[in-house]
Amino acid sequence: MAIILDMLAAPFALKKLRQAREMLKDVTPLRSDCGRVCGGACCKPDETGENGMLLFPFEDRFYRKPIEGFSFHLVPDDTLFKGGTRLVCTGECPREQRPLACRIFPLRIRLISDELGVNTHAEAEVDPRAWAVCPLPEQGGLRAISADFTTAVQNAGDLLCRNVYMLEALLNEQRMLDETRRL
Ligand code: SF4
Ligand code: SF4
Numbered sequence: 001m002a003i004i005l006d007m008l009a010a011p012f013a014l015k016k017l018r019q020a021r022e023m024l025k026d027v028t029p030l031r032s033d034c035g036r037v038c039g040g041a042c043c044k045p046d047e048t049g050e051n052g053m054l055l056f057p058f059e060d061r062f063y064r065k066p067i068e069g070f071s072f073h074l075v076p077d078d079t080l081f082k083g084g085t086r087l088v089c090t091g092e093c094p095r096e097q098r099p100l101a102c103r104i105f106p107l108r109i110r111l112i113s114d115e116l117g118v119n120t121h122a123e124a125e126v127d128p129r130a131w132a133v134c135p136l137p138e139q140g141g142l143r144a145i146s147a148d149f150t151t152a153v154q155n156a157g158d159l160l161c162r163n164v165y166m167l168e169a170l171l172n173e174q175r176m177l178d179e180t181r182r183l
Contacts, residue, residue: 009165013058016163017100020156024103025096027152029136029145041133042105043091050075052088053101054173057165060085062097069094079176080169100156106130106137107150108177109157111170120167122157124150128177 028034035043045051052075055063060074070093077086087099108127113120126137126145136144160166 010058010061013163013165014061016159016166017056017059020160021100021103023152023156023159024100027146027149029106029149031146034136038133038135040091041135042102042130043089043093045089045091050088052086053099054080055085055087056100056160057081057084057169059099060087062099063087067094067097070097080172081165084169104153104156106134107142107145107153108173109153109160109170111157111161111167111174120161122154122161124153124157128181 030037054077055074063072063074070089072087072089072093075086075088077084079086093102104127106127107124107130110123110125111120112123124142126141131137142150157170161170
């Protein structure tokens with residue numbers, strides 16, 4: 001049954017995903033190449049070589065075949081949702097092939113709902129995980145980041161939260177990070 005539901009849901013989810021990836025295709029955290037500030041710190045593999053970016057629901061479909069100039073492998077990872085996937089790269093990729101999580105970093109999408117838990121909308125915030133690798137949060141947080149980039153992340157979030165699969169992944173991430181903040 002789950003397989004049939006996924007087959008039915010995939011086209012709509014993939015459409016939202018494509019649109020969100022497209023919205024974040026060209027915008028960057030700074031107007032100039034922010035990788036020059038830090039030597040591309042967020043793309044560097046960690047000491048295990050298995051750190052990677054969590055893919056959004058159905059995003060693994062973009063990475064089922066080899067991509068020229070992009071050395072990566074996929075690892076099962078249920079952190080955001082059951083049956084999820086992590087993409088592990090070697091630190092270089094064609095820009096147009098970056099996963100959505102890489103396009104959003106060092107921000108993340110926070111979902112805000114009204115008191116009845118409806119009318120959800122997205123806001124962009126600094127990803128708490130960015131503090132460990134990215135110099136931009138220390139340079140003024142959101143104020144250090146291009147307004148075009150922040151708006152694009154927010155617009156992508158508004159689009160994604162209209163899809164139940166993306167909504168689940170975003171809310172699970174939010175819960176996980178909020179719990180970590182409380183520790
Ligand atoms: S670590 Fe931050 S400043 Fe460096 S490339 Fe990544 S997003 Fe840009
Ligand atoms: S997939 Fe590309 S953008 Fe993302 S961490 Fe790897 S090299 Fe960097």
